[in-house]
Amino acid sequence: MRQPSAGEALTSVLSAEYAAIYAYGRIGVRLTGAARDAAHQAEAAHRRRRDALVVQLTTAGGVVPPDRAGYALPYPVTDRASALRLAAEVEERTAAHWRAALASTTGSERDQALAALVEYAVRATRWRKTAGVTPLTVPFPGRPT
Amino acid sequence: MVLTCPVGMGKTTQRDQASGHSRRKLLRAGALLVLGGAVTPLTGCDLFDRDDQPPPPPDPLRPMVDESLTLAAAYQSSATAHPELAARLNPIAEAHTAHARELARVLGVALPSTAPAAPTTAPAANPAGALAALRALEKTAQQSATAACAAAPAERAALLGSIVAARATHQEALK
Numbered sequence: 001m002r003q004p005s006a007g008e009a010l011t012s013v014l015s016a017e018y019a020a021i022y023a024y025g026r027i028g029v030r031l032t033g034a035a036r037d038a039a040h041q042a043e044a045a046h047r048r049r050r051d052a053l054v055v056q057l058t059t060a061g062g063v064v065p066p067d068r069a070g071y072a073l074p075y076p077v078t079d080r081a082s083a084l085r086l087a088a089e090v091e092e093r094t095a096a097h098w099r100a101a102l103a104s105t106t107g108s109e110r111d112q113a114l115a116a117l118v119e120y121a122v123r124a125t126r127w128r129k130t131a132g133v134t135p136l137t138v139p140f141p142g143r144p145t
Numbered sequence: 146m147v148l149t150c151p152v153g154m155g156k157t158t159q160r161d162q163a164s165g166h167s168r169r170k171l172l173r174a175g176a177l178l179v180l181g182g183a184v185t186p187l188t189g190c191d192l193f194d195r196d197d198q199p200p201p202p203p204d205p206l207r208p209m210v211d212e213s214l215t216l217a218a219a220y221q222s223s224a225t226a227h228p229e230l231a232a233r234l235n236p237i238a239e240a241h242t243a244h245a246r247e248l249a250r251v252l253g254v255a256l257p258s259t260a261p262a263a264p265t266t267a268p269a270a271n272p273a274g275a276l277a278a279l280r281a282l283e284k285t286a287q288q289s290a291t292a293a294c295a296a297a298p299a300e301r302a303a304l305l306g307s308i309v310a311a312r313a314t315h316q317e318a319l320k
Contacts, residue, residue, distance in 0.1 A: 003299060095310065102294070102302035114294055114306050121310035125317045134232075136318040139240040140247075141310035143303070 006109055007062040009101035010053055013113075014064070016097040017050040019071040023090045026073065030083035035130055039087060042123055046094065049116060084131035091124035092142065099142030117142050205293060206252050206301070209308070212286055213245035214257060219268075219282055223275045226268040230275065237315050244308050251301060280319045287312035 004012070024043035031039050057064045077083050098116040105113055121141035128136045220238035224231040249256040268275045287309055294305035 099303050099306050099310075102306045103299040105302075110295060110302065114291065114309060117306050118310045118313045121314050122317050125314040129318075135236040136233075137237065137240065137311065137314040139243045139311060140304075140307040141314060143307050 006104045009104035013097045014053040016094045018067045020046045020094045022071045026077045027083045088124045088127035091120040095120035095142040210248045213241045217241035223268040227272045276319045283315045
């Protein structure tokens with residue numbers, strides 16, 4: 001299989017970030033207290049990465065995919081438990097897109113992808129801890145299963 | 146002319162001093178040569194081994210196999226010392242073993258059956274100390290994997306990225 005270019009990989013990451021931001025909108029309203037604050041911080045982190053990617057892709061003259069009005073969630077978010085489960089899953093999925101970008105990038109772009117992979121993997125672990133789910137970690141964060 | 150004369154005289158004086166230093170330096174150098182001759186006879190053998198092919202440079206992933214196995218061993222000894230932590234530590238030990246297995250597969254080498262070196266220190270007597278020691282090990286290991294990922298060819302970058310991230314999540318899980 002042909003290695004996607006850095007631009008293609010980052011375009012795919014941007015679409016994943018759009019979906020993560022949408023999902024956190026559904027997640028946050030089902031949480032309270034510290035968990036809700038954590039969801040808002042997580043959503044803000046995904047927005048920052050989205051904004052940076054839009055600038056980056058635009059500057060490079062690449063295609064900036066449009067955001068969509070809605071994204072299909074893997075299951076309905078109806079309560080705290082399903083919200084926390086989806087939050088961990090959103091982090092793992094976006095981490096997987098950044099992980100895929102590692103092979104297509106070098107230098108500072110690879111550093112950027114690795115920082116996002118690490119941050120999201122750690123946040124997925126925090127969400128599992130909040131949900132009381134074990135094990136807290138996966139052996140290969142971001143690797144397709 | 147007025148200036149060159151005193152300068153020339155100054156030079157003469159300095160030359161005398163310099164030659165004094167030179168004699169001392171020569172004596173010291175001689176002493177070093179004697180010492181060097183005493184401690185480095187083995188390096189002389191290299192002079193006669195020029196026909197040998199230089200060994201291939203070691204694969205940078207190779208030390209990471211050992212590092213992963215050493216981490217797994219550190220978790221196992223902490224879990225043995227503190228059985229109440231075993232449920233938390235065992236999955237992480239298994240993750241490190243899985244990393245070693247995957248790295249060995251990429252390298253095309255057999256996975257060593259045991260860690261290259263037993264953990265250098267015994268686990269701390271109290272559980273909190275043992276967890277803190279493991280966190281410190283993970284932090285160092287995350288840094289070495291980060292450097293390896295940054296320098297890796299494309300086909301290895303994703304695997305190394307996952308190992309970096311795993312080591313970061315382990316620190317979080319140990320908090």
